[in-house]
Amino acid sequence: MAEETWRELSDVIESAERDVLEQFLDDLTPDARTLAVSRLSDATRERLLETVDPEDAAEILEGLPESQVTDAFENMSAELAARIVEEMPSHHAADVVGELSDEAAEAIFSEMSPADAIDIRALSRYEDDEGGGLMVSEKLSYDSTTAVGDVVADLQGNADRYEDFDVQYVYVTDSAGRLEGVLYLRSLLLTPPWKPISEIMLPEPRYATDKSTVEELHALFDTISFNAVPVVDEHRHLLGVLRRSAVEERMAERSDRDYRLTQGIVGGEELRTMPLMLRARRRLSWLSVNVVLNVIAASVIAANEETLSQVIALAVFLPILSDMSGCSGNQAVAVTMRELSLGVVRPNEILRTALKEISVGAINGLCLGILVGCAAWAYSGTPWLGVVIGVALMLNTMLAVIIGGCVPLGLKRFGVDPALASGPLLTTVTDMCGFFLVLTFAGAVIDKLV
Amino acid sequence: MAEETWRELSDVIESAERDVLEQFLDDLTPDARTLAVSRLSDATRERLLETVDPEDAAEILEGLPESQVTDAFENMSAELAARIVEEMPSHHAADVVGELSDEAAEAIFSEMSPADAIDIRALSRYEDDEGGGLMVSEKLSYDSTTAVGDVVADLQGNADRYEDFDVQYVYVTDSAGRLEGVLYLRSLLLTPPWKPISEIMLPEPRYATDKSTVEELHALFDTISFNAVPVVDEHRHLLGVLRRSAVEERMAERSDRDYRLTQGIVGGEELRTMPLMLRARRRLSWLSVNVVLNVIAASVIAANEETLSQVIALAVFLPILSDMSGCSGNQAVAVTMRELSLGVVRPNEILRTALKEISVGAINGLCLGILVGCAAWAYSGTPWLGVVIGVALMLNTMLAVIIGGCVPLGLKRFGVDPALASGPLLTTVTDMCGFFLVLTFAGAVIDKLV
Numbered sequence: 001m002a003e004e005t006w007r008e009l010s011d012v013i014e015s016a017e018r019d020v021l022e023q024f025l026d027d028l029t030p031d032a033r034t035l036a037v038s039r040l041s042d043a044t045r046e047r048l049l050e051t052v053d054p055e056d057a058a059e060i061l062e063g064l065p066e067s068q069v070t071d072a073f074e075n076m077s078a079e080l081a082a083r084i085v086e087e088m089p090s091h092h093a094a095d096v097v098g099e100l101s102d103e104a105a106e107a108i109f110s111e112m113s114p115a116d117a118i119d120i121r122a123l124s125r126y127e128d129d130e131g132g133g134l135m136v137s138e139k140l141s142y143d144s145t146t147a148v149g150d151v152v153a154d155l156q157g158n159a160d161r162y163e164d165f166d167v168q169y170v171y172v173t174d175s176a177g178r179l180e181g182v183l184y185l186r187s188l189l190l191t192p193p194w195k196p197i198s199e200i201m202l203p204e205p206r207y208a209t210d211k212s213t214v215e216e217l218h219a220l221f222d223t224i225s226f227n228a229v230p231v232v233d234e235h236r237h238l239l240g241v242l243r244r245s246a247v248e249e250r251m252a253e254r255s256d257r258d259y260r261l262t263q264g265i266v267g268g269e270e271l272r273t274m275p276l277m278l279r280a281r282r283r284l285s286w287l288s289v290n291v292v293l294n295v296i297a298a299s300v301i302a303a304n305e306e307t308l309s310q311v312i313a314l315a316v317f318l319p320i321l322s323d324m325s326g327c328s329g330n331q332a333v334a335v336t337m338r339e340l341s342l343g344v345v346r347p348n349e350i351l352r353t354a355l356k357e358i359s360v361g362a363i364n365g366l367c368l369g370i371l372v373g374c375a376a377w378a379y380s381g382t383p384w385l386g387v388v389i390g391v392a393l394m395l396n397t398m399l400a401v402i403i404g405g406c407v408p409l410g411l412k413r414f415g416v417d418p419a420l421a422s423g424p425l426l427t428t429v430t431d432m433c434g435f436f437l438v439l440t441f442a443g444a445v446i447d448k449l450v
Numbered sequence: 451m452a453e454e455t456w457r458e459l460s461d462v463i464e465s466a467e468r469d470v471l472e473q474f475l476d477d478l479t480p481d482a483r484t485l486a487v488s489r490l491s492d493a494t495r496e497r498l499l500e501t502v503d504p505e506d507a508a509e510i511l512e513g514l515p516e517s518q519v520t521d522a523f524e525n526m527s528a529e530l531a532a533r534i535v536e537e538m539p540s541h542h543a544a545d546v547v548g549e550l551s552d553e554a555a556e557a558i559f560s561e562m563s564p565a566d567a568i569d570i571r572a573l574s575r576y577e578d579d580e581g582g583g584l585m586v587s588e589k590l591s592y593d594s595t596t597a598v599g600d601v602v603a604d605l606q607g608n609a610d611r612y613e614d615f616d617v618q619y620v621y622v623t624d625s626a627g628r629l630e631g632v633l634y635l636r637s638l639l640l641t642p643p644w645k646p647i648s649e650i651m652l653p654e655p656r657y658a659t660d661k662s663t664v665e666e667l668h669a670l671f672d673t674i675s676f677n678a679v680p681v682v683d684e685h686r687h688l689l690g691v692l693r694r695s696a697v698e699e700r701m702a703e704r705s706d707r708d709y710r711l712t713q714g715i716v717g718g719e720e721l722r723t724m725p726l727m728l729r730a731r732r733r734l735s736w737l738s739v740n741v742v743l744n745v746i747a748a749s750v751i752a753a754n755e756e757t758l759s760q761v762i763a764l765a766v767f768l769p770i771l772s773d774m775s776g777c778s779g780n781q782a783v784a785v786t787m788r789e790l791s792l793g794v795v796r797p798n799e800i801l802r803t804a805l806k807e808i809s810v811g812a813i814n815g816l817c818l819g820i821l822v823g824c825a826a827w828a829y830s831g832t833p834w835l836g837v838v839i840g841v842a843l844m845l846n847t848m849l850a851v852i853i854g855g856c857v858p859l860g861l862k863r864f865g866v867d868p869a870l871a872s873g874p875l876l877t878t879v880t881d882m883c884g885f886f887l888v889l890t891f892a893g894a895v896i897d898k899l900v
Contacts, residue, residue, distance in 0.1 A: 029666075029669070030669040030670055030672060030673045031665065031666065031669040031793045033673075034669060034672070034792075034793055034794065035793055035794055035796070038792075038794040039794075059673055062672050062673070063669065063672040063673065065792055065794065089675065152639060155636060155639065156639065156640050159636065159640065162636075185635050185636065186605060186609065186612075186635065188639070189602060189605065189606065189638070189639065190606050190609065215481065216479075216480075216481065219479070219480040219481040219484060219513065220480055222480060222484070222512050222513040223480045223483075223509055223512070223513065225539065227677060227693070227695065243677070243695075244695040245677060245693075245694040245695040245698050248695050248698030248699045248701075248702055249698045251698075251702045252698055252701045252702035252705055255702055255705030255706050255709060256705050256788065256791070258709060259705060259708060259709040259712070259784065259787070260784050260788060262709070262712075262713070263712070263780045263781055263783060263784035264777055264780060264781045264784070265781055265784045265785060265788075269788060270785045270788075271785075271788075271789060271792075271794060272785065272789065272795070272802075272803065272806040272807075273794075276809050276810065276813070277813075279810050280809075280810045280813040280814055283778070283781050283810065283814055284813075284814050284817055284818075286777075286781070287774065287777055287778060287781075287814060287818060288817070288818075288821065290773070290774065290777050291770075291774060291818060291821055291822060294769070294770040294773050294774060295770065295822075295825055297769070298766050298767065298769060298770050301765060301766045301769070302763075302766045302829060305762055305763070305765075305766070308762055308765055309759075309762045312755055312758055312759045312762070312765075313752075313755070314765075315751060315755075315758055315762075315764075315765035315768065316748050316751045316752045316755070317748065318765065318768070318769055319744070319747070319748060319751070319768055319769045319772045319881065319885075320741075320744045320745065320748050322769045322772070322773065323740070323744050323772065323773075323776075323877065323881075324737065324740065324741060324744060326773075327714055327736075327737055327740050328733070328737060330713045330714060331713055331714045331715055331733050331736070331737075333713060334709065334710050334713035334714070334715045335715060335720045335721075335722065337709070338706065338710060338715075338719060338720075338721075339721060339722065341706070342484075342488075342515055342721075343481045343484050343485055344484065344485055344488040344489075344515065344721060344723075345722070346485070352722075353722065356722040357722075359726050359730075360726065360729050360730045360733065363726070363727075363730040363734075364730055364733055364734050364737060367734055367738070368734075368737060368738075368741060371738065371741055372741060372745075375745055379752060427773065431769065431773075435769075
């Protein structure tokens with residue numbers, strides 16, 4: 001069914017009948033449209049964006065994966081790109097332009113109205129996850145001496161323009177543009193027109209700064225019920241408006257990204273519509289690091305080949321030991337990552353985390369050790385093999401949860417992305433230790449095993 | 451530092467000086483407050499919630515992990531719980547109450563004002579990720595025959611009550627309560643008071659239904675610029691208002707949950723402040739399933755012990771093969787999970803996904819096979835060992851990416867959570883196949899290896 005829709009859409013685009021195309025798009029549900037447009041070839045997708053209104057094009061692009069949006073913009077004319085960008089809310093526009101090459105971005109700026117270009121250029125200088133990068137610059141603000149009647153007149157006179165602003169609050173500034181207060185639209189309804197707005201504003205409003213991190217912003221919105229706050233610079237100059245939904249959206253993107261990185265999808269998101277070689281190359285970059293780490297870990301087995309050749313049954317349990325320690329350690333990684341994102345642990349609390357993990361590791365290590373130890377005994381008929389495997393697994397489980405719990409904190413302190421590096425670091429160290437423990441213990445009691 | 455803050459807070463709570471406590475809390479940043487409150491013992495945290503205003507208590511609870519919120523509510527008096535719940539936005543209140551036992555929830559309802567209790571009870575019947583569970587029931591709506599002047603008078607007369615509603619749009623219904631249109635607050639400013647609102651409303655507004663899924667809602671908001679839409683039942687009766695931020699928040703929660711499940715944190719989120727035995731037991735439930743799967747996979751090695759004892763070098767490469775196939779397969783899982791959440795793949799497109807993965811698997815399998823094959827040759831001095839390991843790894847990589855790409859789709863079709871089950875299923879099958887391939891190939895050319 002999905003198959004048919006995008007082929008039909010492709011045919012409609014090729015037929016170049018604008019009315020038919022618009023009707024076809026209107027008849028699709030939003031998710032059917034996203035699915036169909038995402039499947040088009042790059043060339044057909046560009047043809048589509050050239051055919052429809054810039055406003056519709058902006059809407060279509062909003063649902064698509066980031067990589068397809070970037071590609072589309074890099075390939076269309078700067079003039080069309082500028083028309084489409086002007087139809088987007090400013091923070092989305094800045095995100096899109098920020099992903100383009102400098103030349104492509106400059107070409108688009110030169111085709112935009114100067115005022116819009118200045119806005120978007122300023123926004124695109126911010127990082128994606130600070131206040132400035134998440135805010136929109138469209139805002140309603142008036143000097144505190146303005147009369148209520150003048151504000152109402154301005155709102156009425158510019159109703160068309162402000163329609164797109166989609167803001168719920170009016171901000172009040174001093175003569176230098178510094179934030180002084182906030183005004184509910186409904187307060188304007190209840191006040192005689194000659195009063196200055198300074199008399200009906202709420203003074204000392206909550207605000208964010210352009211340099212606030214997304215964690216700080218998330219914590220801020222947790223404590224207030226407003227759907228938007230003003231954003232100011234270090235001198236309290238009003239810069240824009242930050243919406244709750246922008247912060248939530250960014251948090252969702254971060255979780256998605258963290259999940260992708262832990263599973264080894266690096267260098268940006270992958271879609272199966274992307275070119276084969278790009279997909280293979282990106283995945284391989286991560287896999288080849290893992291191969292090297294695996295070979296290093298396996299060298300511990302190689303160094304103990306003599307023990308192994310005497311007790312071949314050990315070879316059956318080495319992969320089990322490696323996998324189980326990895327599982328236990330990854331659970332601890334996941335708990336730490338979650339605690340970091342909730343803000344209930346700080347990167348310097350390594351000792352506390354280690355202490356909290358030791359006890360869980362001891363309990364689970366004991367249970368797993370007994371379980372796998374019994375399996376080893378049953379399989380080999382030698383109780384000592386069960387002891388060797390069981391004790392090694394128990395110790396290695398304790399080690400794995402301590403490392404798993406603390407590694408993300410350590411990486412974060414050193415500015416390395418814990419989502420990317422925690423897994424490989426963890427499994428390499430636990431594999432090496434696990435193989436070492438099993439083979440050393442076995443070597444020590446070798447006459448009981450053979 | 452974090453350590454000190456929560457101990458200080460704990461002391462202030464024990465001293466039972468309400469003013470000092472409120473001042474102390476006011477002086478903390480929101481995230482320092484969340485961190486400190488999350489670290490308190492359960493008893494001290496309950497003491498805190500009993501001491502402060504219900505409004506402040508609601509605010510404090512909003513930042514805390516869900517499990518701590520649930521515990522706090524189950525242990526406080528129903529009367530206090532009711533006061534706090536009444537201060538929360540209705541969809542949060544419904545989420546909280548929905549997590550409690552039926553008796554605890556009923557006790558709280560009986561202490562609430564009947565109107566609020568009816569609202570929250572209705573909301574808590576919905577699933578967390580459908581329109582009804584995400585909407586707030588606080589809404590501004592008027593019959594379409596109402597005059598503009600009467601709406602303004604009502605707004606002015608009830609300004610205090612509506613303040614908490616935090617809604618940007620006014621909805622218009624027919625006499626049976628069915629949605630007819632939407633009204634901008636600012637349109638009220640621009641219209642003579644005797645006109646009926648039906649003349650200035652936007653007819654046929656976009657809406658969600660109480661049964662819409664969170665994916666549908668996310669797609670809907672992607673295509674519109676409003677921050678909220680009305681929610682209706684199957685007969686188009688207006689039920690409430692759905693905010694964009696509620697949908698974004700839910701999507702973020704889902705990503706977090708998916709990530710936790712893939713890493714083996716099941717049965718709800720884990721925090722290191724939770725009781726040791728609960729943490730150990732939850733982690734162990736997942737680990738013990740994995741032990742069994744691992745033993746099944748290792749039985750393939752056991753069945754081929756004879757081959758292994760003749761070529762002991764194989765034992766060095768079995769854990770590498772297992773780990774690398776797992777990595778490759780998990781990359782494919784991550785891509786499918788992402789495509790599912792973006793809505794660019796459907797659960798029935800298993801064939802398309804398999805075809806897209808085969809080619810990536812062939813390229814990466816070839817590269818990894820050559821790399822690890824060379825390592826095996828160099829290590830053993832036997833080129834045939836390199837061929838056995840290399841070819842087995844290549845074939846197993848292709849298999850792993852096909853399984854990894856398709857398993858989440860298959861699980862989704864059968865209603866099993868792909869985040870939970872994809873990983874263990876994948877690694878068990880790829881381990882078994884990988885061990886089988888290596889040991890069978892080695893057995894076939896055994897005279898070249900010894």
